[in-house]
Amino acid sequence: xxxxxxxxxxxxxxxxxxxxxxxxxxxxxxxxxxxxxxxxxxxxxxxxxxxxxxxxxxxxxxxxxxxxxxxxxxxxxxxxxxxxxxxxxxxxxxxxxxxxxxxxxxxxxxxxxxxxxxxxxxxxxxxxxxxxxxxxxxxxxxxxxxxxxxxxxxxxxxxxxxxxxxxxxxxxxxxxxxxxxxxxxxxxxxxxxxxxxxxxxxxxxxxxxxxxxxxxxxxxxxxxxxxxxxxxxxxxxxxxxxxxxxxxx
Amino acid sequence: xxxxxxxxxxxxxxxxxxxxxxxxxxxxxxxxxxxxxxxxxxxxxxxxxxxxxxxxxxxxxxxxxxxxxxxxxxxxxxxxxxxxxxxxxxxxxxxxxxxxxxxxxxxxxxxxxxxxxxxxxxxxxxxxxxxxxxxxxxxxxxxxxxxxxxxxxxxxxxxxxxxxxxxxxxxxxxxxxxxxxxxxxxxxxxxxxxxx
Numbered sequence: 001x002x003x004x005x006x007x008x009x010x011x012x013x014x015x016x017x018x019x020x021x022x023x024x025x026x027x028x029x030x031x032x033x034x035x036x037x038x039x040x041x042x043x044x045x046x047x048x049x050x051x052x053x054x055x056x057x058x059x060x061x062x063x064x065x066x067x068x069x070x071x072x073x074x075x076x077x078x079x080x081x082x083x084x085x086x087x088x089x090x091x092x093x094x095x096x097x098x099x100x101x102x103x104x105x106x107x108x109x110x111x112x113x114x115x116x117x118x119x120x121x122x123x124x125x126x127x128x129x130x131x132x133x134x135x136x137x138x139x140x141x142x143x144x145x146x147x148x149x150x151x152x153x154x155x156x157x158x159x160x161x162x163x164x165x166x167x168x169x170x171x172x173x174x175x176x177x178x179x180x181x182x183x184x185x186x187x188x189x190x191x192x193x194x195x196x197x198x199x200x201x202x203x204x205x206x207x208x209x210x211x212x213x214x215x216x217x218x219x220x221x222x223x224x225x226x227x228x229x230x231x232x233x234x235x236x237x238x239x240x241x242x243x244x245x246x247x248x249x
Numbered sequence: 250x251x252x253x254x255x256x257x258x259x260x261x262x263x264x265x266x267x268x269x270x271x272x273x274x275x276x277x278x279x280x281x282x283x284x285x286x287x288x289x290x291x292x293x294x295x296x297x298x299x300x301x302x303x304x305x306x307x308x309x310x311x312x313x314x315x316x317x318x319x320x321x322x323x324x325x326x327x328x329x330x331x332x333x334x335x336x337x338x339x340x341x342x343x344x345x346x347x348x349x350x351x352x353x354x355x356x357x358x359x360x361x362x363x364x365x366x367x368x369x370x371x372x373x374x375x376x377x378x379x380x381x382x383x384x385x386x387x388x389x390x391x392x393x394x395x396x397x398x399x400x401x402x403x404x405x406x407x408x409x410x411x412x413x414x415x416x417x418x419x420x421x422x423x424x425x426x427x428x429x430x431x432x433x434x435x436x437x438x439x440x441x442x443x444x445x
Binding site for chain 1: 383386387390391393394396398399400412415416419420422423426427430431433434437
């Protein structure tokens with residue numbers, strides 16, 4: 001079976017003053033549909049770079065990143081853009097950029113702009129996505145710029161989900177100040193992934209944010225360490241007791 | 250401070266003291282047979298404690314010997330002709346648990362097997378150490394997978410304390426992964442310097 005997302009010997013370097021630093025070095029792993037993969041790494045360990053490569057936002061210097069068998073770096077900009085509006089969703093806390101005065105519903109609906117929907121249908125889908133993540137219709141009519149950090153995170157999740165993606169990439173979900181808000185968000189992420197058979201690739205500098213991950217990875221010095229022996233991430237039966245998920249062999 | 254409840258406070262000492270204390274609390278919450286108590290203990294502490302059921306019976310025997318728990322054969326609910334041993338708290342249990350809560354738990358000594366290897370490692374062991382650190386990092390990630398995720402609102406006291414326990418495990422594993430990664434980097438840097 002073709003993995004949904006795969007990294008094969010991926011390397012990435014960035015200039016740093018007069019020299020180059022290696023951010024990723026020979027990274028290989030695969031993600032199958034419906035699997036939750038958690039990547040732990042300290043600050044500046046390269047985890048966000050890995051996620052941007054997975055989304056096709058950046059290109060690797062060496063190796064290949066494939067989505068559903070297609071090499072992302074050989075796709076045109078518009079093909080990658082289409083992919084990001086359909087099969088792949090990328091969510092990063094720093095990407096909150098609503099237009100001035102835009103309502104929450106419109107902020108979510110706007111991301112459906114190129115799918116040939118009427119404004120009414122786009123808003124209906126946006127409302128459905130917002131409702132699923134727990135944002136009420138009342139809140140939906142508010143200006144997006146007035147939301148709290150916790151509400152913003154939920155709206156960003158709705159914006160990512162409204163396309164019904166096959167893979168959701170989440171960069172640092174542990175940004176909400178309240179622990180209970182964070183826990184609710186982690187539970188919601190897992191529920192949504194389960195409902196939609198959606199793969200999750202979540203990166204965080206807090207291991208607790210990756211709770212429930214079927215596969216755990218860590219990154220340091222450009223190298224990825226994974227609980228899977230050969231760097232292959234496959235869907236496995238979930239353990240019922242205690243709700244934890246464990247990979248098998 | 251709560252009175253010491255038995256002849257000695259010996260049950261609060263030794264490597265198994267935290268497990269004995271937690272088991273005492275479980276019995277005080279609700280009596281049960283050994284298997285039931287063991288599964289409740291595992292559910293509370295999490296799979297990362299790797300509790301062996303046989304150990305639970307051994308600890309229960311110690312608590313019975315100290316007069317903190319009774320063990321009596323009682324008919325099974327599902328089959329009155331058969332019996333099983335049910336453990337119940339005694340008059341001393343509640344005060345013993347309070348006394349344990351008030352004891353100072355000293356920080357356990359840091360006895361990571363890798364420390365021992367590191368202090369006697371020779372230059373030529375560097376690649377072996379890097380591999381061992383990598384394996385240790387992977388083991389920490391596997392342990393992190395064993396931690397049951399939060400599935401509920403933390404409104405009840407039990408849910409809150411269980412979540413704090415989970416948090417302790419994650420933070421400890423996270424710090425171990427950070428340490429292993431940093432140590433690998435330092436050793437790798439030295440190996441590269443020596444190669445030049």
